[in-house]
Amino acid sequence: MTELLDQLGHGFSVASSFKNLILALAGAFLGTVVGVLPGLGPTAAMSLLLPLTFTLDPLGAVILLAGIWYGSQYGGSTTAILLNMPGEATSVVTAYDGYQMALKGRAGAALFVAATGSFFASLVGLVGLAVAAPALADLALRFGPPEYFALAVLGLVVLFNVTGGSLHKSALMAALGMMVSCVGLDSLSGTPRFTFGSAHMLDGFDLAAIIMGVYGISEVMEQLSSRVVKSADIARVRLRDLYPNLNELRRSLAPIVRGSGVGFVIGLVPGPAGVISTFLSYRLERRLSRHPEEFGKGAIEGVAGPEAANNAVTSSSLIPLLSLGLPFSAPAAILLTGFMIHGISPGPMLISNSPELFWGLVASMVIGNIALLVLNLPLVGLFASLIAIPKHYLISVVCLLLLAGAYAASGSMFTVWIAVISGIVAWWLRPYGYDPAPFVLGMVLGPLVEKSLRRSLAMYDGDITQFAHNPLAGGMLALTALILLGALALRIVRPVRAAREFHAKKAPSAQG
C-alpha cells in the first residue's frame, strides 16, 4: 500500500509539470468539445490529433490522447441532456431520461449528476487501474508465447461477439487487418513481404495513417452523406440551477456506485465496452428501481448509472493495454499507437521499466478529471453552443487537419495515400455492416498473434497438442472454442425458433 502511494506520488510529481498539466487540460478540453459534437467520436478525434503527438515526449503524447478519450465521455452527456442529441454512442442512454429531465426544467440537476457520477466513476476506475494493472503485469511476466497467443485470440473472438454486428463480418475485418499487418519486413526472419520492391513498404503500412483514414476520413464522408444536423434551441442552464435537490441526490448515489462497478468490469472485456456498459447499467437500474415506470420519463437513476458506467470503462480498459499490451477497443488501439510512435511497447515490462510513464498517466487522469468537473459545469452553456457551429466550417478544418496529419505521419505522400485509400474503403464498407474496429484491432494484434504463434510452434516442435498441456493457454483456447461454438449454435437456433414462432402464429389464423 505504501509502495503504491509512493508510486502514485511520483506519478503526480511527473504529471504536475507545467507542460504535462497543459497537455492534460488541453486533452480534456478538446475531448469535451469532441464529445459535444455529434458524429465526431473520441476515436476519430484521437486519430485526428495523433500527428500532434509526434514531437511530444511519450508521456505527454499519451496524456493528451487519454485526455481526449475521457474528456469526450463528459462532453457527450451535455448535448444528450440539453438537446436530446447524444454527442457519443455512449451518451445515447443518457438522453432517454436526461432530456426528459431537461423538459421538466431539471437539466441542471441532470448535468450535475452526470458530471459528479462521471468523476466518481473515473476515480473508482483509476484506483482499480493503479491496483490491478501492476498485479496483472507481474502475472503476465510469467506469460510465454503460448499464453500471449491464446490471450490475443481470445480477445479477438470475444470482440467479434460483442461488436454488435455479425460475427463473420467482424472476423473477416480482423482477418483483413492481420493480412495488412503482415506487409513489410518479417520481424522474425527479416524477409520482405508484399513490398513490391518499394522502400516505403518495408516498414509496413503506417498504423497512424490507417487510423486517420478509417476513423477520420471515413467519418467525414459519413457526415457528408448523412442528413445535416440542424442547430437547435439549447436549454439555458443557470449556475444556481445546477444543484440537484435532496431527493434527486439520494436517488443518484447508489446508481453511481453500481454504474461504476458495471463499467469497471465491462471495461476489461474486448469490444465497445462503453456502449455496452451504459445499456447494462440502465437495465440494472430500471430493474432495481422502486419506480421503473419513471424510466424514459425523467428518472435521475437513468442518467446517474449509465454516465458513471461509461466513465469507469475508460479507466478499466487501460488495464489490459498497459499491463498486457493488448488494446481491446479502438481508442485503446490509438493510445497504443501513441506509445508505439515513440518506440514504447506497452506490456508487462512497461510498469517496471518506465514507472513514470504508467504512474504519470494515472496521475494526469486524476488531474484531468478534477479539471473537467470544475470546468464543465460552469461552461456547460459554452460547450452546448458549439453544436451551432456551421458544419461547413467544422468539416473543412477537420479535413485540413487530416491532410496535414497524414503527411506528417511519415513526411511523405505515402502516408497521405494510405489514409485516403483506407478512408474511402472504410466508408464504402460501413453501411454493409463491416465495422472498422475489428480491422484496426486485427492490424494491431496481428504481429503479436503471428510472433507468439510461430514461437509457440517452434517451442513445441510443431506439436499443436502441446497447447492443451499448458493450463493457462489451453484454458483460454478452450474458452475461445466454447465462445465460438456458442455463437454458432445461437446462429442456428435463432432462425429455427423464429421460423417455428412464425408458423405457430400463422397456423391459428389459417384455421380461423
Added chain:
Amino acid sequence: MKSLSKTEIQGRTRQRVVAVVLAVASLAYLMLALQLPWGRVSRPGSGFFPQIAAGLGLVLAFGSALWARRELDPPPAEYRKPLVFSALLIAVSLLLEPLGFILTGTLLTAVLAWQLGASKVWQVAAVALPAPWVMHYLFVHAFEIKLPAGLLAPWVAPMLTGQV
C-alpha cells in the same frame, strides 16, 4: 417460404457484391502469400501466418457472400457529396507536394465549404483563407512537423518566422 421484396433482393445482392470483392482481394493476397516460404510447422516461415490469415479471410468472405442476409442498413442518404469529396482528396493528394500545403489546403477547404452549403463568397473565404495558414504555422512552428511548402516556399518560411 416468405418471398423477398425487391428492396430485400437488392440489399442481399449488394451485400454479396461487397463480399465477393473482399473474397477477390483475399484471394489475390493469398496468391502472393503462397510465394513466400511456408517453412515447417516446427519452424514456420515468413509465409506461414499470411497464408493462414488470407485463407481465413477468403473463407469468411465467401461465407458472407453465401449467407448474405436480407436486411441491410440503409445506404448513405447522399452519394454525390462523398464522391466529390473522394475525388477532391485524390486531387489534393496529387497536388500537395507540387503546390504545397497552403495552396492545396485553400483549395480543399474552399471546395468543401462550398459543397457543404456555404453559399456566399465571404463564407467560403472565412474558412479557406486563414485556416491553411494557421494550420501550417501550428504544425511547422508550434509542433515542428514538416509540411510541404511547394510553390510558396520562397515566401512561406520567411513570412511565418517574421523575417519579412
